[in-house]
Amino acid sequence: MTRWRDPAKDPRQEHKSNLITRSGFERMRGLYEHLRSERRPELSRKVAEAAAQGDRSENADYTYNKRELNKTIARIRYLGKRLDELTVVERKPDDHERVFFAAYVCLEDDQGEALRLRIVGPDETDGKQRWISIDAPLARALLGKRLDDEIEVETPGGVRRYVIIEIDYH
Numbered sequence: 001m002t003r004w005r006d007p008a009k010d011p012r013q014e015h016k017s018n019l020i021t022r023s024g025f026e027r028m029r030g031l032y033e034h035l036r037s038e039r040r041p042e043l044s045r046k047v048a049e050a051a052a053q054g055d056r057s058e059n060a061d062y063t064y065n066k067r068e069l070n071k072t073i074a075r076i077r078y079l080g081k082r083l084d085e086l087t088v089v090e091r092k093p094d095d096h097e098r099v100f101f102a103a104y105v106c107l108e109d110d111q112g113e114a115l116r117l118r119i120v121g122p123d124e125t126d127g128k129q130r131w132i133s134i135d136a137p138l139a140r141a142l143l144g145k146r147l148d149d150e151i152e153v154e155t156p157g158g159v160r161r162y163v164i165i166e167i168d169y170h
Contacts, residue, residue, distance in 0.1 A: 109162055
């Protein structure tokens with residue numbers, strides 16, 4: 001999953017799709033439960049202990065833990081709302097010859113280099129695994145395409161061309 005950003009401050013949050021894979025949903029719900037049942041009580045306890053030490057204005061433990069508690073509460077609130085909005089996509093498409101949500105796609109560029117990626121929901125993107133959001137320009141260009149189709153994607157470095165060489169839904 002990607003690093004969390006405050007949705008109130010992140011302009012990219014406006015056009016977010018509400019799709020997610022079952023595994024992504026379970027990871028997100030697990031994080032929500034961990035924050036709610038373990039992290040928040042732990043931070044509340046630390047804040048209470050630091051507050052009991054006296055002057056809060058010069059108490060670094062109190063200030064730090066209070067800030068972390070507030071961030072955790074905001075994250076719990078965001079995750080709770082987001083989990084309610086999400087639609088879990090569990091069914092594989094009938095047509096395995098086309099690119100749809102949750103597909104693993106292997107592309108070849110003009111230089112013959114292969115790029116393997118997966119199209120997932122915006123809440124489960126992961127650069128290391130090359131899981132891209134369904135809202136990303138590359139994913140939008142791929143949706144509905146078939147094996148051996150060519151696509152063009154506008155990138156900051158110019159237009160890139162790819163050929164779809166593999167589609168998988170494992």
